[in-house]
Amino acid sequence: MKSRAIGVTGVEVTEMGLGTAQFGDLYDSFDQDEADAIVQSALSNGIRHFDTAPHYGLGLSECRLGQALVGVDRADIVVSTKVGRIIEGVGAAAYRRWDFTSDGVSRSLDSSRERLRMDDIDIAFIHDPDEHVDQAISEAAPALERKRASGEVGAIGVGTKDVATLLRFVRESDIDVVMVAGRLTLLDRTALDELIPECLARGVAVMSAGVFNSGILASPTPDRSSHFEYAEPSHEVVTRARKLASIAARHGFTLPEAAVAFARRPAPPVVSVVVGVDAAAQVPLNAALLTCDGDAEGLFAELDDLFASEG
Template sequence: MSAPARRRLGSGGVEVTELSFGAAGIGNLYSPITDDQAAMALDHAWTAGIRYFDTAPHYGLGLSERRLGEALRGRDRSSYVLSTKVGRILEPAAEVSGDDLADGGFAVPRTHRRVWDFSADGVRRSLDASLTRLRVDRVDVVFLHDPDDHGEEAFREGYPALEKLRSEGVVGAIGAGMNQAEMLTRFVRDTDVDAVLCAGRYTLLDHRALAELLPAASARGASVVIGGVFNSGLLADPRPGARFDYTEAPPELLARARALAAVAERHGTTLRAAALAFPFGHPAVASVLVGIHAPEQVTDAAAQFAAPVPAGFWQEIRERGLLPEGVPLPGDARVPAPGDIRDDMTGPVPGRDRP
């Protein structure tokens, strides 16, 4: 199995592997894992050729960053790319009680509390703390994390602080990471971000990023990292009770996912392989970020990513109306203009402020 290819973020010098490691899971997202299990998952990712790792202070109240730093310690720092996020300061809790599942979704003791802070000082303090947890002297990419309800401060103070860090050579690339496409489009159009991380809004079931974000990124020379390609699990295993964007999938989406899976089976591929391949139909996409917490997940993701998806699969899902007209697919010769896209398959974005 060949290692994933690399693509550049924007016009800068940071290159990421097309398949990347989302580290929320090793922060005990929803359920606990051991330090050894996290280390094994990361070792398997390294062996599979994955060299881009994304984390955040939010993930397990710093646990994800600590585990990632420990696993990467001793490896050639120039051989991999690290991204983390700013916008939530971790402050020690006055009293340690219970766990973080209700507040943040992570099975860790509530040792800290998250404080929203997109100020210039907050950005630097957050990054300094992340560097300590990661045991490195630099990260390659920093994203403003979920500024949905803090847009004014993020644009007025947070983004200029990142731009200054980039100009000082402290970080190589900057951007924003969100579960929506609309504000990310504003970042692409109104700032000089290298990349944005768009979670769940460009998948086989949800194409909102195609309306404005992806065309804007192409026009400005910015890159898009796509997270949530399985939409919380529905596109990995579409069985009753599967999640879509952190909640149980509604019947109509479950039916569509099952129809996609049936087409994939007829063409000798899998829904997982198609979900991983789909975003690369658009040239602005640089990487797909897969949440991983176990070695077997790495093995499966790498195998599915490397597996070619037959052209007949893409043709049939178009013919059957399982994708809107005009959505670009791998192998397409032409990327459509925004006006070409007709998509009534998506609704409101649930799950804001989730990993």
């Protein structure tokens, strides 16, 4: 699997990364054996970037990922985590607290390193700062810049589904990368309007997460049993997804293949897609989505015509 560099940071990510929100019991309970199997499958299929956050399961995702990576050569992998939510308390009494201060950034990274069993973090994202964007730009971003300068982190960025927030960071801070969640997809193309051109102009890398919009685009035949934006999809969304599936099929793609191809299309600045799985058997299926033999030019042409007709 190919790797791509994030700006001039020296950090390289594989063109597909593994999201580990599921390791924090996102929809169903996980156990360590399942997490271990998924990570080993990812490594066997060439995936070397693993993304987590304290928010996922109140630190549980980081703990399980760290355990799953024990014994793996640290130089062979890239691990990203996030700051902005401090985990207070332990066990059943644990809870999340927003904190975008400089001290909060340091405390968050210290806790993440402990849970991950790692001395350093390759990429640190400011996580969902939408309601705290002024403080995150004035305090959290400079704190991460200092961590980058000291070598505690390799690259810094911001991750959220709010495009306006991402644009502010690209324009007002010295970040290396943005992770845009669910806004560079076949169902939501918001990131294409301003964010992608701005990142390209300023040399900021883009990772596309949530490319299946929480699941609706992950099935060749979408239905109401899947998720859209972490909830049950409406009839209109299912109908739309099925129309997109028909377009994809005309050009030799399944809907998931088309979703991944669309999210990777603006490269640069897009360097990777980050996807999660529920089971180890799904990992090679996701990796295979990078190498579809369909007519990409024809697919994109028909999609462009469709989107243009809709305004």
